[in-house]
Amino acid sequence: MSQNDKQNLRRDNEPSAGNSSVPMWLVLLVGLFFYWGAMYLDQNAGGFNSKVYHPFGNYEEVDAAQPKDANAQLIADGKRVFNSTCSLCHQPHGMGEVGKAPPLVGSEWVLAPKPDRIIRVVLDGLQGPINVKGTEWNLAMASWKGTFNDHQIAAVLSYIRNNWDNKAPAVTEEQVKAIRAKEKARTQPWTAQDLQPIAER
Amino acid sequence: MNATTTHPSNTRNDVVAGVESSCRLPLMVLFISALSWLLLATVFGLIASLKFHMPQFLAGTPNLTYGRVTALQADCALYGFGLQAGMAFILWLFVRLGRTPVASSLMLTIAASFFNFAITLGVVGVFCGDSTGFQNFEFPPYAAWTMWISYIVMGVIAILTYSNRDEQQTYPSQWFGLTSLFWFAWICATALLLLLEHPVRGVVQSSINWWYVHNLHTIVLGFTGLAAIFYFIPKLLGRQLFSRQLALFAFWTLALFGSWGAVPNGAPLPEWIPAMSTVGIVLTAIPIIAIVLNIWQTIRGHHERLDSSWPLKFTYVGLMFWVIASVQLIVGAVPSVSSLTDFTWFTVAQKNLWVYGFFALTMFGAMYYALPRVMGIEWPSPAMIKAHFWLTFLGVVLSYIALLVGGIAQGYLLTNPQNSFAVILKTTLMAVRVSTLGDLLLVVGQFAGLLNLVLLAVRAAGRELKISKS
Incomplete structure (x- = not known):
């Protein structure tokens, strides 16, 4: 009588369970299935993003399928330029700061229908007295034409004209390019007086 | 020896x-x-x-x-x-x-x-x-x-x-049985609270419904049927179950992966939910392999004794249906297949095989074994046990094959937008007719089973009366 059969007898003929261990290949198979599972989720779970539904594979596809505002990309680029440079003086909230820079929010200079003056201000800088929203300012702004290209200047101007409570048409790269070419000879920053002849409409 | x-x-x-x-x-x-x-x-x-x-x-x-x-x-x-x-x-x-x-x-x-x-x-x-x-x-x-x-x-x-x-x-069957009890208490309470008492919003209800139905089949009914398989096959062969460790391994992996699933791949839910569900269902291949291996090693060398008694036959055929239905669930969860088979007779065939094939047969086996011993009375009609087995078996197989083939054909036809829906339904008519025949056999089989059981109860009651009189 084998060992197993003896055990069976002791338990009133109720079945007992043997002690063979789980075979190694089965454990390895678990690893293999886990690997497959991870690969599958990587390709089919849409990055676990709750906005990704069938039949889209990932968020980029979903985003690409959304109707886009033509200026959204330009404004997004402008935000980067503003935050890294302009916000140091004009402040992230765009309200300016005494002794540093006048406000951009609600500024008649920023919101002018034709952006020809502010394009010039950003390209070559500005100095001397200037009236913004009824307040006299007398500070100096640096020239940025050597730092930023046409796209970046168009972007940052579009951003400040459409951020906070501001609402004005975006500035195009072509507008910046034309003015840069026209004012190529200029070496001095603009003054408020110099800008008066430039049409705002 | x-x-x-x-x-x-x-x-x-x-x-x-x-x-x-x-x-x-x-x-x-x-x-x-x-x-x-x-x-x-x-x-x-x-x-x-x-x-x-x-x-x-x-x-x-x-x-x-x-x-x-x-x-x-x-x-x-x-x-x-x-x-x-x-x-x-x-x-x-x-x-x-x-x-x-x-x-x-x-x-x-x-x-x-x-x-x-x-x-x-x-x-x-x-x-x-x-x-x-x-x-x-x-x-x-x-x-x-x-x-x-x-x-x-x-x-x-x-x-x-x-x-x-x-x-x-303890013996593995006890773990499976105990878990099944707790599991139903849990999933039913969850469904009651989140679907009926404080309904969650919109399509989330469907995901809870899918989760509930899948757990009810795979874990609640599945573990009960597996408890019977783990008990009766070694018991009635007079063999020792091959491995406790392997049973434990299958228990945990099935409880873990078998409970994720069954959100269809085309469900109107974020992609990661059906993706997780597919992975969970595919991973149940591991417990399936572990259970088949365990039972196979237990039976090894004693195959000829598998049809030595009706309870064993019921249980063993139930196990085979469990394997087929589980593999079909895995295959049907893969997106390239499910795009064809979801919302066809294919999934209906799988569910029917699970409930009437695997689960019902294992429970009949348990009933045919347990009741005569508990009551101290033999079954009134062995012929009716035989009829119960064969009618249920044939009914399930006939209906399953018909709906499986019909479902796959339906899936292929549905992928072509040129086919009108009414025409597709008409082409599956033959499959549905064959499955009706299977359903009829199933009804007659269940009638035979119930009649035998009622006769047993009547005999038992008669004996009780005799004892109390004397």
Whole structure:
């Protein structure tokens, strides 16, 4: 009588369970299935993003399928330029700061229908007295034409004209390019007086 | 020397028989009601199947429209039959393996009566149009709550019986049975709260419904059937189960991965939910391999004895159906297949095989083994056992193959937008007709099974009367 059969007898003929261990290949198979599972989720779970539904594979596809505002990309680029440079003086909230820079929010200079003056201000800088929203300012702004290209200047101007409570048409790269070419000879920053002849409409 | 000298069904231990007689009344009540609900379920299934090729059949009665009849078929089979037969088997298993009488035979019988009252309430509710509208969870709240509470009472008595056990060493079947009890209490409470009491919003309801239905099939019914397979195959072969560790491994991996799934790949939910569901279902391949390996090693060299008794035959065929249905679930979860098979007869075929093939056959096996020993009476008609087996087997196989082939054909036709929907439905008619024949065999088979059981009960009652007179 084998060992197993003896055990069976002791338990009133109720079945007992043997002690063979789980075979190694089965454990390895678990690893293999886990690997497959991870690969599958990587390709089919849409990055676990709750906005990704069938039949889209990932968020980029979903985003690409959304109707886009033509200026959204330009404004997004402008935000980067503003935050890294302009916000140091004009402040992230765009309200300016005494002794540093006048406000951009609600500024008649920023919101002018034709952006020809502010394009010039950003390209070559500005100095001397200037009236913004009824307040006299007398500070100096640096020239940025050597730092930023046409796209970046168009972007940052579009951003400040459409951020906070501001609402004005975006500035195009072509507008910046034309003015840069026209004012190529200029070496001095603009003054408020110099800008008066430039049409705002 | 081989194990035949200790063939267990020949040796009857008096002590064990005394302990087992404690569950006579509840077992009789549970099995008779379970088989009655199953017969009703197959009748509803037959009516639903007929309606597909005879639309004018019973069309005048709103209570018997297709939507209500299919719902009733599933609910009678899952709750009326599935939970009660499962409870009866698990209770008997705890009594036998624990060598302890049932904790409270009377309370259990009362709870079982309440349970049947709840199912009746639910069936009448759905019949009169009071369905919740959630697939496989159609019982209106008042019936569902009554059902849940009486299930909890029965479950507590079963768990008390388990904890009173005399034999401390547990056997894998006990883990599976115990888990099944807890699992239903949990998933049903979750569904009651999140679908009926404080309904979650919109499409999230569907994901909870899918999760509930999948857990009800894979874990609640699945673990109960597996408990029977793990018990009866070694027991009736007079063999030792190959490995406890392998059974434990299968238990945990199946409980872990088998409970994620069944959100269709085309579901209107964020992609990661169906993706996780697919991964969970595919990972159940591991417990399937572990269980097949375990049973295979147990049977090895004794295949010729597999048809030595009816309970063993029922259990073994049930295991084969479990393997087929589980593999089909895995295949159907892969996106390249599911894009073809979802919303066709393919998934219906899988569910039917699971409930009527795997689960029902393992429970019949348990019933045919346990009841004569508990009651101390042989089955009145061995011919009816044979009829029950073959009619159920043929009915399930016929209906399964027809719906499987029909479902795949339907899926292929649906992928071509040139095919009109009505034409596609017409091409599946032949498959549905064959499946109706299968459903008819199933009804006759269940009738034979119930009749034999009622005759056994009558004999037992007659004997009790004789004893009390003398």
